[in-house]
Amino acid sequence: MIDEKGILFILSGPSGVGKGTVRKALFEKDTDLKYSISMTTRTKREGEQEGVDYFYRSKQTFEDMIKNNELLEYAEYVGNYYGTPREYVEATLNEGKDVFLEIEVQGALQVKKNFPEGVFIFLFPPSLEELKNRIVNRGTETEDLVKNRLLAAREEIEMMDAYDYVVVNDKIDTAVSKVQSIVRSEHCKRERVAKQYKKILEAD
Amino acid sequence: MIDEKGILFILSGPSGVGKGTVRKALFEKDTDLKYSISMTTRTKREGEQEGVDYFYRSKQTFEDMIKNNELLEYAEYVGNYYGTPREYVEATLNEGKDVFLEIEVQGALQVKKNFPEGVFIFLFPPSLEELKNRIVNRGTETEDLVKNRLLAAREEIEMMDAYDYVVVNDKIDTAVSKVQSIVRSEHCKRERVAKQYKKILEAD
Missing domain, CATH: 3.30.63.10 (Guanylate Kinase phosphate binding domain)
Structure with missing residues (x-):
């Protein structure tokens, strides 16, 4: 294997979204990750x-x-x-070694400033999914309730813009598997790997 | 699920690298992909x-x-x-639906010009891995042979620069699994997903 540096992954999202649960399930599956x-x-x-x-x-x-x-x-x-x-x-x-940081949105935005080369994953609440369905299906919610939910969703979406990936936490297993895919695919990013190959070739 | 557009994936790399084999193995595992x-x-x-x-x-x-x-x-x-x-x-x-295109490097560079929003995956020959090991371990190869291989490797690396991901085809299963991770993680990219969420919210 090539002598590659680890990657800092930041798992974040609004409080109550289940960051801790996803992180724990991920660490049970992937023992190579180091928790910050x-x-x-x-x-x-x-x-x-x-x-x-x-x-x-x-x-x-x-x-x-x-x-x-x-x-x-x-x-x-x-x-x-x-x-x-x-x-x-x-x-x-x-x-x-890859480092994994599970953190609130405000903290993640600080990390983004201080360590922009990190990979930022936004865990999205499944309730927006439901909300979306309600909007799309023009359900029975009152107009005010739909508006309030839309407002909260909009605020979350603003925060999302600093992130690289968005994973909806509808099912823990699916969310964990998506985060694992992100970790694996980030290690295949050309910017990272090509640099390593070039370094090794130039060292000759 | 949100009403997301499919993604065009381009699997490419130097001839003889095993693009066809990886593509076939991938299609056996992932029946949702459409072959171009x-x-x-x-x-x-x-x-x-x-x-x-x-x-x-x-x-x-x-x-x-x-x-x-x-x-x-x-x-x-x-x-x-x-x-x-x-x-x-x-x-x-x-x-x-995602479309999967398996193609020579020259064709991939044409696609890159005409469809830059595609996701370009470069399949890397395992021989460079070996070459790298030789260079690193300062093995018994003649200086000329090492130089020729380095030259070929350098040419391949130049081509790599147009790609988003690099996957070393050392083991078919590992390569296929990495490509699958790339496909999954690309669907979590914030640029794609956030746009969809915003579109749905704005439509209300």
């Missing part, structure tokens, strides 16, 4: 391990890292910081 | 059917179609024309 380990300022709980559950850092260290752009994204949640350290991601990619 | 039917000026042979094996046309008709840019690509071979009629491809895509 987050950094936090909250105290370590019993049974948790540094570098396994989280990287535990002081508030000062975390804020220094924010200043130095050493985080792909971060957020504050009930008084603590949570974020994705760039160094861990890049080191893992350099080992030729 | 070529047009020819050669006479119909016994057992062949119009619109199944080929579209049979006169030389005059074929040359008129060339003039009117009604062919995605064409070539002359032992006195007869062979080509891919644009109308058949577009009608099939409009039915929501």
Whole structure:
């Protein structure tokens, strides 16, 4: 095999869409993927391990890292910081391993700015599918309800524009299988592979 | 499901790479794909059917179609024309079916000009893999032989640049499975899906 760098995949989507479920099912099937380990300022709980559950850092260290752009994204949640350290991601990619990041939409948009070469997958709620069917079939919903749903759908679609792929989470198995196809096909992208071939040929 | 147009996939690569074998294995697994039917000026042979094996046309008709840019690509071979009629491809895509075209590199480059929205897959010979290993491992080949192979590899790599994906045909099953992943993931591309969602929402 050619000496290829890993790819950073970002699985994201509106809250409640089932990102965690899809990610867990994916990791059961694909043991080659590495899950991105987050950094936090909250105290370590019993049974948790540094570098396994989280990287535990002081508030000062975390804020220094924010200043130095050493985080792909971060957020504050009930008084603590949570974020994705760039160094861990890049080191893992350099080992030729794919990194998988499951994250909220706001975090994903931060990652997009800091790591645009990532592959961004938007998990779409199955309710839009239903909504669409309702719209198409001109069902029995009141006009107001259809309008509200359309509005929410439109907001989601705006967020989608920063992403490379959209996967509808109607059935977990189908969604996982689509994400797996995306992972496999991204490794066949000419930009990635041709570069590697050329590098090897030029090295001669 | 959303009312999506089909995608034109072009499987190509240097002669002898095994395009036909991969295509046949793929069609055994994926019966939803439609194989592009070529047009020819050669006479119909016994057992062949119009619109199944080929579209049979006169030389005059074929040359008129060339003039009117009604062919995605064409070539002359032992006195007869062979080509891919644009109308058949577009009608099939409009039915929501994917069209699969297996073709030589020169033909693929013509299709790229006439139908840039197609998805171009370059099937890579496994011999380059071996070549690469030789280069990397600094094996026992003479310097001249390595140079000649590198030259051929370089020419192939130049052609690769027009393609979207590169699949190494080292094992048929692996190659077919990669092509299937490409087909599935292309249907998840945000540009395609978001457009469809927006169209449906705007139609309301």
